[in-house]
Amino acid sequence: MQAIIRLATALNALAGRIAGALTWLPPTLARVVVGVVFVQSGWGKLGDIDKVIEFFTSLGLPMPTFQACLASSSELVCGALLLVGFATRFAVVPLIVTMIVAIRTALWDQVDGIASLFTMIEFLYIVLFVWLGVTGAGPISLDGVFTTEGHRGAQRSQSLLRAPL
Numbered sequence: 467m468q469a470i471i472r473l474a475t476a477l478n479a480l481a482g483r484i485a486g487a488l489t490w491l492p493p494t495l496a497r498v499v500v501g502v503v504f505v506q507s508g509w510g511k512l513g514d515i516d517k518v519i520e521f522f523t524s525l526g527l528p529m530p531t532f533q534a535c536l537a538s539s540s541e542l543v544c545g546a547l548l549l550v551g552f553a554t555r556f557a558v559v560p561l562i563v564t565m566i567v568a569i570r571t572a573l574w575d576q577v578d579g580i581a582s583l584f585t586m587i588e589f590l591y592i593v594l595f596v597w598l599g600v601t602g603a604g605p606i607s608l609d610g611v612f613t614t615e616g617h618r619g620a621q622r623s624q625s626l627l628r629a630p631l
Contacts, residue, residue, distance in 0.1 A: 490604050493598065493601055494606045497603055500594060501548035504548065505542060505545035505546050508543070508545055511538035511541065515534055515538060540560040544557040548603075551606070551608050551610065552603075554599070554602060554609050558596070558598050558599040561591070562599075565595070569588050
C-alpha cells in the first residue's frame with residue numbers, strides 16, 4: 467500500500483511539474499486561435515463592407531455605416547494584436563464589446579435562458595477574452611518580450627523542466 471501511495475505521489479508531482487512547465491501554452495493557443503478567427507472575420511467584412519452595412523441596417527442599428535466599419539476594423543486590428551500578443555489586455559476590450567453587441571442585436575432572439583447564452587460561440591469568445599485580459603498574453607508574445615512578467619514566466623517554465631525527479 468505504501469508503494470502505491472509513493473507512486474501516486476511521485477506521479478502527481480511529475481504531472482504538476484509538467485503542467486507548470488507548460489503554463490505558456492494555454493494563453494498562446496487562445497491568442498493565436500482567436501487572433502486568426504478575428505483577423506479573417508475582420509478582413510472578410512472589410513472586403514465586403516456594403517453587405518455588412520446592409521446587415522447592420524436590417525438590424526436597426528444607428529449609424530450602420532460607422533458601426534460596420536468600426537466593428538470590422540476592430541476585429542481586424544485587435545485580432546492581429548492578439549495574434550502577435552501585443553497590447554493583449556487592451557485589444558480584448560473592443561472585441562468583448564463587439565461580441566456583446568452581436569449577441570444583443572443579432573442573436574438576442576435565440577437567447578431563452580442562461581444555458582442558451584452559454585452555448586453561443588460569441589459568449590464563449592467573451593469568456594476567452596476576459597481570461598486573456600486578466601492573465602495576459604503569456605511569455606511567448608510581444609507583451610512577454612517587452613515585460614518582466616513574460617521573462618519570469620519563461621524562466622519559471624525552464625526551471626521546472628530542469629528540476630530533478
